[in-house]
Amino acid sequence: MSEHILLPEGSIEKQTTTLNLGPTHPATHGVFQNILELDGERILKSTSTVGYIHRAFEKIAERRPLYQITPLTDRLNYCSSPLNNMGWHLTCEKLLDVKIPKRVDYLRVIIMELARISDHLICNSIVGVDTGAYTGFLYVMQFRELIYEIYEEVCGSRLTTTIGRIGGFERNFTPKAFEKLEKFLDKKTGYPAQLKEFENMFTRNRIFMDRTIGCGPIGAERALNYGFTGPNLRAAGVDYDVRVHTPYSSYEDFDFIIPVGTTGDCYDRFLVRNEEMWQSLSIIEQAYRKVQEFKGAEAEVFHADSPAYYLPEKKDVYTKMEALIYHFKIVMGETDIPAGEVYSSVEAGNGELGFYLVSDGGRTPYRLHFRRPCFIYYQAFEELVKGGMLSDAIITMSSLNLIAGEMDA
Amino acid sequence: MTNETIKLRLTEKFPDVLTGWEEPYGMLTFTAPKDFNLKVLQFLYDDTELRFRFLTDLQAVHYPDRTGEELAVVYHLHNLFDNVRIRFKVFADITKPDVFSATALYQSANWMERETYDFYGVNFLGHPNLIRILNVDEMDYFPMRKEFPLEEQTRVDKDDEMFGR
Amino acid sequence: MATNFEKVVSLARKNSIWPLPFATSCCGIEFMATMGSHYDLARFGSERVSFSPRQCDLLMVMGTIAKKMGPIVKQVYLQMAEPRWVLAMGACACSGGIFDSYPVLQGIDQIIPVDVYVPGCPPRPEAVLDGFMKIQDLVNAEGLRRRHSDQYKDLLAGYGIQ
Numbered sequence: 001m002s003e004h005i006l007l008p009e010g011s012i013e014k015q016t017t018t019l020n021l022g023p024t025h026p027a028t029h030g031v032f033q034n035i036l037e038l039d040g041e042r043i044l045k046s047t048s049t050v051g052y053i054h055r056a057f058e059k060i061a062e063r064r065p066l067y068q069i070t071p072l073t074d075r076l077n078y079c080s081s082p083l084n085n086m087g088w089h090l091t092c093e094k095l096l097d098v099k100i101p102k103r104v105d106y107l108r109v110i111i112m113e114l115a116r117i118s119d120h121l122i123c124n125s126i127v128g129v130d131t132g133a134y135t136g137f138l139y140v141m142q143f144r145e146l147i148y149e150i151y152e153e154v155c156g157s158r159l160t161t162t163i164g165r166i167g168g169f170e171r172n173f174t175p176k177a178f179e180k181l182e183k184f185l186d187k188k189t190g191y192p193a194q195l196k197e198f199e200n201m202f203t204r205n206r207i208f209m210d211r212t213i214g215c216g217p218i219g220a221e222r223a224l225n226y227g228f229t230g231p232n233l234r235a236a237g238v239d240y241d242v243r244v245h246t247p248y249s250s251y252e253d254f255d256f257i258i259p260v261g262t263t264g265d266c267y268d269r270f271l272v273r274n275e276e277m278w279q280s281l282s283i284i285e286q287a288y289r290k291v292q293e294f295k296g297a298e299a300e301v302f303h304a305d306s307p308a309y310y311l312p313e314k315k316d317v318y319t320k321m322e323a324l325i326y327h328f329k330i331v332m333g334e335t336d337i338p339a340g341e342v343y344s345s346v347e348a349g350n351g352e353l354g355f356y357l358v359s360d361g362g363r364t365p366y367r368l369h370f371r372r373p374c375f376i377y378y379q380a381f382e383e384l385v386k387g388g389m390l391s392d393a394i395i396t397m398s399s400l401n402l403i404a405g406e407m408d409a
Numbered sequence: 410m411t412n413e414t415i416k417l418r419l420t421e422k423f424p425d426v427l428t429g430w431e432e433p434y435g436m437l438t439f440t441a442p443k444d445f446n447l448k449v450l451q452f453l454y455d456d457t458e459l460r461f462r463f464l465t466d467l468q469a470v471h472y473p474d475r476t477g478e479e480l481a482v483v484y485h486l487h488n489l490f491d492n493v494r495i496r497f498k499v500f501a502d503i504t505k506p507d508v509f510s511a512t513a514l515y516q517s518a519n520w521m522e523r524e525t526y527d528f529y530g531v532n533f534l535g536h537p538n539l540i541r542i543l544n545v546d547e548m549d550y551f552p553m554r555k556e557f558p559l560e561e562q563t564r565v566d567k568d569d570e571m572f573g574r
Numbered sequence: 575m576a577t578n579f580e581k582v583v584s585l586a587r588k589n590s591i592w593p594l595p596f597a598t599s600c601c602g603i604e605f606m607a608t609m610g611s612h613y614d615l616a617r618f619g620s621e622r623v624s625f626s627p628r629q630c631d632l633l634m635v636m637g638t639i640a641k642k643m644g645p646i647v648k649q650v651y652l653q654m655a656e657p658r659w660v661l662a663m664g665a666c667a668c669s670g671g672i673f674d675s676y677p678v679l680q681g682i683d684q685i686i687p688v689d690v691y692v693p694g695c696p697p698r699p700e701a702v703l704d705g706f707m708k709i710q711d712l713v714n715a716e717g718l719r720r721r722h723s724d725q726y727k728d729l730l731a732g733y734g735i736q
Contacts, residue, residue: 023646026625031598051543052643053598056675059559078600141610159604159696227517245492342434371466379520405599545642561676
């Protein structure tokens with residue numbers, strides 16, 4: 001005969017649980033903390049804390065000449081460093097009034113779109129991992145290795161690339177780099193075939209659709225008010241893309257569409273990113289064909305003619321006086337930047353990455369501010385998960401593509 | 410819609426109040442007195458011709474040499490319909506840096522203002538939750554102001570001469 | 575390493591290390607590449623990465639540790655059960671890296687004892703595997719009584735850990 005222990009009336013009903021979805025998460029999303037108040041499994045309220053990887057980029061940038069800031073921009077959205085680097089170089093070129101030759105623009109487009117593919121690839125496969133499908137991640141990471149190899153041919157580094165210079169690239173793309181690019185773009189054995197397989201696994205998969213449809217939706221008006229940009233905004237229905245609205249680096253010469261979703265939920269974000277990867281592949285092919293059209297002397301152009309900001313060639317440094325002086329000034333960081341303020345932005349993996357540079361004529365920026373898309377749209381997280389379940393919050397977090405380095409800077 | 414028409418509309422609505430008209434690198438920039446910031450933002454939002462309904466960026470700059478106006482809060486706005494951007498600044502005195510908060514109009518201003526408070530100490534009146542966001546909560550100074558150093562001061566193993574501080 | 579029993583235990587321990595990937599920033603992505611099929615950490619016995627400190631052997635700190643995150647790293651270290659090892663991956667975890675600024679902890683060895691440092695920004699996966707193999711060497715050479723010795727207790731006391 002067992003005795004039932006009767007709990008006093010009202011002791012456990014109508015009490016909410018506080019759950020700390022702490023800074024150390026499994027699934028390596030990044031370090032940010034969410035304190036959730038749960039009623040059973042429904043989320044009533046969530047408070048986010050960020051700053052666990054605040055590294056004071058903006059203050060460091062006030063001490064460094066323009067070149068030394070490029071490694072800092074790498075570490076913003078570290079899944080797609082070349083996009084950040086190019087954004088910074090474009091800002092400097094706007095301030096310094098440097099004109100970029102077409103071939104350099106097209107090479108930059110190739111690198112930027114590769115970076116975009118590598119960012120969206122991680123985001124989509126991690127959404128897969130969070131719903132329980134680990135294999136998709138392993139399959140596409142192989143192609144991220146191929147992208148790393150292409151970066152290595154150009155700049156020597158895999159992840160935090162610091163690729164390019166103010167005015168172009170540090171060296172011309174070797175034939176090996178183009179060979180690797182062709183291997184990546186190959187329709188049968190390259191990334192397009194793998195992306196097709198990845199799509200087949202997820203897009204019409206019953207379980208995946210049930211998990212992600214209706215999870216963390218946001219309307220277009222609300223998204224604009226929250227300052228959303230990038231794939232998250234496009235999934236909500238607004239076709240704002242910096243590449244089309246303020247074209248930079250000759251993007252107006254390319255033919256691509258902007259995929260747009262309807263409800264802004266996780267499934268739409270997944271589909272938008274997926275389609276953007278296809279569009280990026282198409283842009284890379286177009287850019288590669290355009291680059292191959294340059295023949296002879298034009299095919300050797302890989303930087304702008306700007307001796308004050310681009311390191312001169314070593315043989316000139318040893319023989320000509322001006323080249324020696326420029327080399328010294330650039331390396332020692334003694335070139336003065338013209339005074340003024342400029343705001344320039346690029347379409348990074350997560351949205352509009354803006355750089356607000358204020359210069360007072362000195363050698364280092366007076367103030368440099370990064371307009372970081374992740375930081376701005378993470379505010380909406382509370383509204384996105386309210387009323388949903390805990391596992392939906394996890395998927396929402398991963399489908400928003402939150403990168404802690406960009407959030408905290 | 411050109412910079413000229415925007416300037417005309419703004420000077421019509423706020424005569425003799427807006428100053429500092431410039432166009433660095435093509436972006437129209439102007440300054441308003443501290444107390445007018447919400448009025449200007451609201452006008453730019455509601456006006457059927459101007460329609461600046463997207464707050465791209467909000468941050469501050471510290472000018473220690475401009476006594477009486479050391480902290481500048483800079484708003485970057487974007488009109489997505491006609492694809493035009495403008496920049497709008499308000500200056501505040503460092504001894505009493507109170508600026509009205511734009512959170513009621515733009516939800517994205519919430520954390521951007523917290524970041525500005527955290528780094529510069531600008532007190533946004535009417536903000537729902539003005540506490541530090543990126544730095545540790547116990548910090549008692551505003552690190553981005555020009556008078557504070559970059560490096561950690563308690564470190565003993567880095568030699569200042571060798572590391573060029 | 576006196577007895578055959580110790581040899582067997584060391585062999586078992588070194589080939590079945592379960593790491594806890596404490597990934598904060600860019601080095602975390604390089605770790606994901608190391609775990610992927612190209613560089614494969616799983617062949618060293620780390621098929622299962624544990625995210626719970628109670629079940630792991632090796633704490634791999636990857637990425638910059640800010641002062642806000644410091645107490646959390648310490649908490650995770652304290653929750654680990656003996657024998658435990660720590661690998662600092664990346665320049666930021668070893669010594670603060672390129673971020674010589676006020677919010678960044680200049681190296682995790684200011685708060686927890688570290689066994690192997692893997693420098694690099696980020697270190698290549700081959701370097702991580704090399705560091706991992708050094709951990710394996712340390713595990714192999716450690717006796718069964720090190721964790722009870724006075725020297726070890728003094729080491730921990732130096733960090734304020736009981």
